[in-house]
Amino acid sequence: xxxxxxxxxxxxxxxxxxxxxxxxxxxxxxxxxxxxxxxxxxxxxxxxxxxxxxxxxxxxxxxxxxxxxxxxxxxxxxxxxxxxxxxxxxxxxxxxxxxxxxxxxxxxxxxxxxxxxxxxxxxxxxxxxxxx
Amino acid sequence: xxxxxxxxxxxxxxxxxxxxxxxxxxxxxxxxxxxxxxxxxxxxxxxxxxxxxxxxxxxxxxxxxxxxxxxxxxxxxxxxxxxxxxxxxxxxxxxxxxxxxxxxxxxxxxxxxxxxxxxxxxxxxxxxxxxxxxxxxxxxxxxxxxxxxxxxxxxxxxxxxxxxxxxxxxxxxxx
Numbered sequence: 645x646x647x648x649x650x651x652x653x654x655x656x657x658x659x660x661x662x663x664x665x666x667x668x669x670x671x672x673x674x675x676x677x678x679x680x681x682x683x684x685x686x687x688x689x690x691x692x693x694x695x696x697x698x699x700x701x702x703x704x705x706x707x708x709x710x711x712x713x714x715x716x717x718x719x720x721x722x723x724x725x726x727x728x729x730x731x732x733x734x735x736x737x738x739x740x741x742x743x744x745x746x747x748x749x750x751x752x753x754x755x756x757x758x759x760x761x762x763x764x765x766x767x768x769x770x771x772x773x774x775x776x
Numbered sequence: 777x778x779x780x781x782x783x784x785x786x787x788x789x790x791x792x793x794x795x796x797x798x799x800x801x802x803x804x805x806x807x808x809x810x811x812x813x814x815x816x817x818x819x820x821x822x823x824x825x826x827x828x829x830x831x832x833x834x835x836x837x838x839x840x841x842x843x844x845x846x847x848x849x850x851x852x853x854x855x856x857x858x859x860x861x862x863x864x865x866x867x868x869x870x871x872x873x874x875x876x877x878x879x880x881x882x883x884x885x886x887x888x889x890x891x892x893x894x895x896x897x898x899x900x901x902x903x904x905x906x907x908x909x910x911x912x913x914x915x916x917x918x919x920x921x922x923x924x925x926x927x928x929x930x931x932x933x934x935x936x937x938x939x940x941x942x943x944x945x946x947x948x949x950x951x
Contacts, residue, residue: 656844659833683807690808691872692850699846718837721845725876 652707657700660693664704668740670712671705678734689732689766694757697739698769699724702753705741706773717775722750726769735759737766750774794861796824809854812847823894823907824858826851830888841885848889848909849877852921855893860903860925863895869928870903877909879919887911889918901927 653662657674660682665675676682676697684690703719710716739757751773756765800816803809812834817825828843828851836844853872861867883889892914893907903925908917 654837654844655833655835656846660846680807681811684809685869690850690853691875692812692846692853693808695849695853695875696844696846699849720882721879723876723878724845724849725874726849726872727874728872731871 653700653704656696660696662697662700665738671708671741671743672701673738673740674701674704675736675738677736683734687734689737691726691728694728694732694737694767695724695726695769697737698726698755698757698767699771701739701757702741702755702769702771702773705743705755706746706751706753709743709746710775715775720774720776722772722774724769724771726767728767730764730766732757732766733759738762748775791866793865794867796858796862799858799861799867800826803854803858808850812850814851814854817890819858819862820894822859822863822896823892824855824862825890825892826855826858828889828891830886840882842882843887843889845877845879848883848891848919849875851889851891852877852893852907852909852919853923855891855907856895856905856921856923856925859893859895859905859907860898863903864898870925871928873902873924873926875921875923877919877921880917883909883911883918891921893921903927 661679662674662676665673667673682689682693737757737759739755741753741755744754745752753771755769757767758765796819797816804814813829815827817827828847834843834847853875857870860870889909889911891909893905895903895905897904905923907921909919910917
C-alpha cells in the first residue's frame, strides 16, 4: 500500500499552501490554512481557491490509488463541477476525495471540503479524469 | 411587461456604475487573485476578459510546463463575478453556487491563459454565466465554463427593504 502521506502535490498546490494532513481509508486528507493567498471577499475563501483544494484532493486520491495498483499514468482533466454549499470562513480547511469509479481509461471522483464540522461541507466537487 | 429588476439594484443605488477596468486595479492588488497575478484585458456590456499569466509555480503536472487547472478555475470564477457586476452595473457581493468547467485540451506549454465570461441572464437573486478559457486563440478554447451565482445579502434591514420592493413588482418571472 502506498503511503498517502507521500502523495506528490503539484507545484501549484504547494505554492497555495496545501498540505497532506493525514489519511483515511488509504486516501490522503489535505488541508490548507487561511492566508492572503486564498482570500476572496474579505475574511472568506475565494471560490477558486476552494476549487483548487478540492481538485488537488481529487488528484492526490486518484494518484495514491493508482500507485497502489502499480499504475502511473498521466492524468488529464475532462471536467469538474464545483458546488458551493456555505461560505468558506477564515480557518483551516480540509478535503478528502472518494473514488466513485476507477476504470481503465477514466475515473470519476467525488470530493468534499469542510472546516469545523465534517458533516457540514462547505463545498463539493465531481471530477472526471482521463488516464493516458 | 416589466422586466425584473437586475441583481442588486435595490441595494447599492448610491454607488458609481461598476467598471471592470477600474475595478481590476483594486481587485488584483492582493488576496487570491493578486497572488495569481490576474490582469484585466477587456470588457463589453455583459462580458469581461481577464488574463492569468504563465508562472512556474502554478504548474499542475509533473514533467510538463502547463498551468494547473485550479488557477484556471479561479480565473473563470473571477471573470464570472466581474461579468455579473459589469452587466448589472453594481458591485454587490455574490457567491458562487455552482461552477462547471469542461476541459477540451491542456493549455500550451508556458502559455498564459485568458478567460472570457459573459453574464447572459440575471434575476433578482441569481445570475447565470458562461464562458471560455483560451491560450491566445479564441476559436480554439482550452475549456468551456458555465456557472450560477447568488447575491449575498449582509444587512437584514436592507434585505427586508429589498423584499418589500420585490413584493411590489408585478409580472415577476424569476424565483
